[in-house]
Amino acid sequence: MPIICLGLEGTAHSFGAGIVTSEGAVLANEWDMLKPSQGGIHPREASRHHSDLGPSIIGKALDTAGVNYKDIDLIAFSRGPGLGPCLRTTATMARTLAAKLGIPLVDVNHCVAHIEIGNLESGFNDPVTVYVSGGNTQIIAFAGGRFRTFGETLDIAIGNMLDVLGRHLGMPFPAGPMIEKAAKEGRTFHSLPYSVKGMDLSYSGMFTSAKRLFSEGVPIPDICFSVQETSFGMLAEIAERALAHTKKNELLLTGGVARNNRLTEILTGVSERHEARFHRVSPSLAGDQGAMIAWNGILQYLSGHEIKISNSHVLPKWRTDEQDIIWRGQNE
Amino acid sequence: MSNTILALGAESVIFKTRRWNQFFVLKWRKTKPYLLEEIDTLLRKTRTSKECRTLTIARELGVRTPAVYSVDLNNYSILMDFIEGTQFKLLVERLDQKQLLELCQRFGQSIAQLHQGGVVHGDPTTSNVIVDKHFHLWLIDFGLSEMNATVEMKGVDLHLIRRALETTHWDKQELMLNATIEGYIDTIGKEAEDSLSRMNEIRERGRYH
Ligand SMILES: Nc1ncnc2c1ncn2[C@@H]1O[C@H](COP(=O)(O)OP(=O)(O)O)[C@@H](O)[C@H]1O
């Protein structure tokens, strides 16, 4: 009999409940995202969103999966990294369920879960992962028993940068899709600060200059075009450094910004140059959702890990490389 | 003239070539067709000229670097000395602890010499350090280097060293980082504090709070 896991995700502005079996079948994956009125994430507002909608989202997931509470063998929750209030609300729901149903609880690292669900979908074993979302911009790879962050943004995350810029240009939240659409109409490239430091990058200079272009009357499509080419070019470069450095031969693109087709095209080119296979995680598994938490919960549980409720305090600053990846060998 | 490919880097193709009965390295920044052409061209041009300039400046600051013989800004390539030796990255596992710490200290000293001269390396990983048979350190790969460095830029340079140690030499990262910082402080003295505290601050940015 396969094990069935209910996974709860709630690190930032999305709450999700996913139901996944130990055979890797995603039976349900329901979520709802709080659309902030002012852009940026408001921790308290988001945690209220999670506690208000959480129970009904979990109920919907059970309906979709066609299972009952008594069919669930395991509860997994996103323990970090993320916003304290959101994490605590989600963890409380997970603990309550685990206690009430008398089943084990597993604590999952959000960033690691993004990678492993991508591996499940792609069949990859050991990729360099480009994880790009509203809150994160990281290049992660497995080395020495841990997932390690080879590069990341030194200031704002790419998704956040696109959303805030979009708001400035008069676009509704989330602005990413509209920026992509507008960029297709762009004709003139305006040079913007390109800032790569080793395998890290920085977007704040580019962001400031892009806003200046707007006040100088440069057409919005040209701004979007220039911003995409510059910011994605920087990502491509650090992904390339990580591939050259680790000599791995798989490249995985995940996170909400993975929806962008131009970014996908650029990273496809990168993977060809380095003779690596490429996979973009499909939108329903690339965003913040519960299925990835459930799947990682299963991986951890089957290799012998669970957590006592009394030890399950949340970890808002949980670094990707702080978790022993016990379900993988030492040096895959 | 004979060419063999020595390495395929993130940015470049490295050839080992024999001319005038001597070995040289030809570093060629090949085009990347998946980038916007304007960006590709600008990067190839600025990286090539920065690398060339800083290789020379670094040597004037007392850091061993390959001498540059010619630059081709149409083809974005640099002809420089071939350094006979081993990448520091590959040596780490083979050295005994005393030798390793000694090399880390010298690495820290070299970075400090650059910083004192207002230069940051920009990609200070153990892949970009060559150790020769006399146990001398050579720094290479200056395409991301900058001059007129601020405290912030030096802090980032040190942050990148820590990052490289924790991703590549995870089982020795603390030892290696401490020795590197020791070498850095030995050379710069009290002023090292500013860049070192900036290094710690930078690590916390970009993360959730
Ligand atoms: N002057 C040199 N002498 C000997 N080996 C070199 C020299 N320059 C580069 N190499 C070798 O080639 C590799 C890649 O060169 P590098 O300049 O770091 O290119 P990239 O910018 O692509 O990383 C180095 O790690 C080193 O092993």
Ligand SMILES: [Fe+2]
């Ligand atoms: Fe995420």
Ligand SMILES: [Mg+2]
């Ligand atoms: Mg290099």
